[in-house]
Amino acid sequence: xxxxxxxxxxxxxxxxxxxxxxxxxxxxxxxxxxxxxxxxxxxxxxxxxxxxxxxxxxxxxxxxxxxxxxxxxxxxxxxxxxxxxxxxxxxxxxxxxxxxxxxxxxxxxxxxxxxxxxxxxxxxxxxxxxxxxxxxxxxxxxxxxxxxxxxxxxxxxxxxxxxxxxxxxxxxxxxxxxxxxxxxxxxxxxxxxxxxxxxxxxxxxxxxxxxxxxxxxxxxxxxxxxxxxxxxxxxxxxxxxxxxxxxxxxxxxxxxxxxxxxxxxxxxxxxxxxxxxxxxxxxxxxxx
Numbered sequence: 001x002x003x004x005x006x007x008x009x010x011x012x013x014x015x016x017x018x019x020x021x022x023x024x025x026x027x028x029x030x031x032x033x034x035x036x037x038x039x040x041x042x043x044x045x046x047x048x049x050x051x052x053x054x055x056x057x058x059x060x061x062x063x064x065x066x067x068x069x070x071x072x073x074x075x076x077x078x079x080x081x082x083x084x085x086x087x088x089x090x091x092x093x094x095x096x097x098x099x100x101x102x103x104x105x106x107x108x109x110x111x112x113x114x115x116x117x118x119x120x121x122x123x124x125x126x127x128x129x130x131x132x133x134x135x136x137x138x139x140x141x142x143x144x145x146x147x148x149x150x151x152x153x154x155x156x157x158x159x160x161x162x163x164x165x166x167x168x169x170x171x172x173x174x175x176x177x178x179x180x181x182x183x184x185x186x187x188x189x190x191x192x193x194x195x196x197x198x199x200x201x202x203x204x205x206x207x208x209x210x211x212x213x214x215x216x217x218x219x220x221x222x223x224x225x226x227x228x229x230x231x232x233x234x235x236x237x238x239x240x241x242x243x244x245x246x247x248x249x250x251x252x253x254x255x256x257x258x259x260x261x262x263x264x265x266x267x268x269x270x271x272x273x274x275x276x277x278x279x280x281x282x283x284x285x286x287x288x
Contacts (some may be wrong), residue, residue, distance in 0.1 A: 006253055007047040008244040011060040014257035016264055018062045019274045023281035026174070026207050026240030027054060028071035029084045036083075039075025046073060049244035051084045057243060061260055067285055069095040069119060069148070073246065078110075085114040093285040095119050095148050100132050102139065111143050116285050117172065121150035130160055137167045144287065146170040146203075154179045154189030161192035170201050170284070175208035175242070176229070181221035182214070185228055197233045203284060204229055206276070207240035209262055210254040217258045223265045230266060230276070237276045238284070239263065 030038070031048030038045065058066070066088070070081040076097050085094045094115040098106070118136055120128050128136065130149070137147055146169050151157050157177045164171045177193040184190075196202035206226045213219035230237055241259045248254075263273060 002042060002045045003249070004045045004047075005247050005249055007049060008053075008057075009253055009255055011057045012255055012257050013060055014062075014260045016261050018260065019270070019278055020064065021282070022063050022277040023065040023067065023239075023285075024058075024061075024063050024241050024243070025067040025238040025281050025285070026069050026205055027066055027243045028069055028246070029054060029080055030071055030073065030244070031080070036074065036077075036080035038073050039077070042073040042075065044073055044247045046071075046244065046246045051087055054243065057241075057256060061241075061257060063260075065091050065281065067093050067095060067240075067281070070097045071246070072097070072121070082110075082113050090286075098128065098136070100128060100135070102136075104139070104142075107140060107143055107145075111145075115145075117146045117148045119148040119150065121174075122152050122156065130163075133160075133163060134167070137169050141168045146172055146284070148172040148174060150174040151178050151189075154183045154187050157189035158187075158192045161196055164196060164202065165199065167201075170203065171196065172203045172205065172238070172284070174205055176204060176206060176212065176222070176225050178212070179222075179225050180212050180214075185224060190225065190228075194228070194232055197229060197236050200233070200236070203236045203238055203280070205238045205240050206230075206262075206266075207238075207259065208242045210245070210248075210251070210259070211242075216252070217254070218262055218265050220265065223262075226262075226266050230268060230272065234268075234272050234275050235280060235283075238280055239277050 068081050068084050095117040096115045179190045209219040209222040213222045
């Protein structure tokens with residue numbers, strides 16, 4: 001059993017008006033736990049944050065679509081995510097967790113349900129680590145899927161980047177590659193991430209600045225990372241809320257609207273904002 005973490009704040013309206021078709025590319029659904037129990041082997045214990053709760057958030061933020069990333073606290077049991085995908089239909093796509101022996105038939109079943117990627121991480125318990133990166137990539141490549149990676153720290157990005165560059169599929173990197181303000185733009189991990197982005201097969205989620213920043217909203221010390229990546233390849237950037245903001249214990253719970261309003265700090269025009277919030281998610285998750 002893990003220590004409990006708080007749930008999200010009640011949603012408030014953002015200052016930024018999202019363009020039609022905007023997509024939150026990283027959120028999770030948990031509970032109700034009598035139907036979707038949390039896994040025994042998990043890194044955190046969160047309160048329920050249901051599909052209905054997220055719909056209320058979407059209405060407040062003005063977000064039309066989402067990508068449901070299967071939360072590690074749910075373990076390898078995908079029913080909570082699969083049911084959310086069925087509920088939202090073509091307005092949602094999924095990122096799943098699989099075991100090392102996943103079969104082609106299982107991947108095909110997940111594909112029909114709306115999944116488009118597999119998540120691997122060394123940061124959380126629940127799912128596969130990077131030891132299985134190449135084998136999973138080979139198995140999902142025929143379906144046009146990508147791998148989503150959540151590194152533990154920026155240095156790990158430097159270590160894993162050569163392997164990511166050799167994969168036969170696209171890669172999505174969670175939460176700015178875990179680049180922290182103290183690391184600096186010249187950190188080998190961030191430089192490695194930029195090289196991957198420049199080559200065109202890597203996408204980055206401009207998300208979870210509240211986890212990385214040493215400052216309060218608007219997380220100005222994280223903004224240079226976002227600006228550098230956007231300047232490099234705006235067509236490979238994604239935006240996400242990271243709702244319901246699990247594992248917030250030693251820093252303030254963010255107001256989810258602030259994750260959207262962070263885009264106001266990036267210094268981009270409306271065309272680029274649409275590229276990041278609408279066009280890029282469409283190209284990656286709704287292709288084909």
